[in-house]
Amino acid sequence: MKISASILAAQITGLAAEMPGYKKENIDFIHMDVMDGNFVPQISFGEAITKEVKRLTEIPLDVHLMVAKPEDHVHKYFEFKPYCITFHIETTHFAVRLAEEIRKSGSKVGVSLNPATPPEAISTILPYLDLVLLMTVDPGFYGQSFVKTGFEKIEKIRKMTQGYGIELEVDGGVNESNIKQLSDLGVDICVVGSGLYKTGNPNEQGKKLKELAKG
Ligand code: DX5
Ligand code: ZN
Numbered sequence: 470m471k472i473s474a475s476i477l478a479a480q481i482t483g484l485a486a487e488m489p490g491y492k493k494e495n496i497d498f499i500h501m502d503v504m505d506g507n508f509v510p511q512i513s514f515g516e517a518i519t520k521e522v523k524r525l526t527e528i529p530l531d532v533h534l535m536v537a538k539p540e541d542h543v544h545k546y547f548e549f550k551p552y553c554i555t556f557h558i559e560t561t562h563f564a565v566r567l568a569e570e571i572r573k574s575g576s577k578v579g580v581s582l583n584p585a586t587p588p589e590a591i592s593t594i595l596p597y598l599d600l601v602l603l604m605t606v607d608p609g610f611y612g613q614s615f616v617k618t619g620f621e622k623i624e625k626i627r628k629m630t631q632g633y634g635i636e637l638e639v640d641g642g643v644n645e646s647n648i649k650q651l652s653d654l655g656v657d658i659c660v661v662g663s664g665l666y667k668t669g670n671p672n673e674q675g676k677k678l679k680e681l682a683k684g
Contacts, residue, residue: 470648470682471658472675473498473531473638476522477513478611478662479671487671488525495675498531498552500640500660502611505536508560509609516545523549531660533581533640535608536560540567547574555579555602555638558590568597579638583607584616588625595633601626602660606641611662615642623654645681652682 474496476484488499501519506512523530529552536542539556540563546554554576561567568578577599580591584604591601603626606613619639627637636657643651644664651659661678665671 470652470656470679471497472665472678473500473658473660474665474671474675475500475502475611475640475660475662477502478666480666481514481518484522485525488522491526491528491672491675493528495672495679496528496665498658499526499528500531500533500662501551503532503534503536503542504609505542507537508557509535511609515542519546519549531555531638531658532576533579533602533660543567543571544574547576551576553577553579553600555581555600557581557583557608559583559586564591564594565597568594572597572599577636581608581640584618584622588622588629592629595630595635598630598633598635600636600638600658601630602638602640604640605643608641613642615647620650620654623651623656627655645678648678648682649684652684 504511504513532546532551532554534556554571571578579600579602581602605615605619638658639656640660643659643661665674668674
């Protein structure tokens with residue numbers, strides 16, 4: 470299991486001291502939750518903070534755009550060469566064009582679905598995707614509970630994406646109690662916010678979560 474640390478749940482001002490100590494074997498990606506106050510009511514951070522974070526660590530970035538009109542924003546993240554750039558299927562009528570633009574930039578293409586969005590919403594664009602970021606909470610906050618329908622939706626998406634070489638990433642409410650089950654269902658990457666940061670030692674907790682996932 471790969472772990473993507475959601476710094477939304479961290480004390481942002483403490484990251485300069487803390488982040489250089491993150492080890493790649495414990496934390497695989499830094500998950501950047503970009504929120505615009507439009508697609509989601511909250512505003513988090515954007516390309517300026519992403520640039521600072523990029524300076525602090527060699528761990529690749531995993532950019533999660535929770536913004537209306539992602540077409541107007543994706544290009545701002547190309548210079549950071551993220552592992553992946555993910556947009557929400559609910560936010561665009563031009564998913565194919567957007568996916569092609571991201572792929573051309575050298576990052577993997579991710580698409581995200583809110584809990585209420587059916588898996589079928591992405592069934593016709595699978596050849597354009599490298600990763601599906603399945604939300605298991607409504608986006609906007611860290612620290613929410615994993616939705617009741619999360620596991621069955623993971624199974625459906627796993628089946629649907631078979632043969633396309635698509636990675637499956639789960640975001641929201643992941644912690645010590647469910648990471649093994651997620652691993653057993655074939656999830657490749659777990660985003661973890663509060664489940665990492667509330668322990669006070671995200672590096673050690675990343676290691677522990679990976680061990681728990683192995684069982
Ligand atoms: C929610 C964000 C998540 C969130 C995860 O809008 O996309 O990445 O920060 O936090 P936890 O793990 O606490 O649910
Ligand atoms: Zn996220």
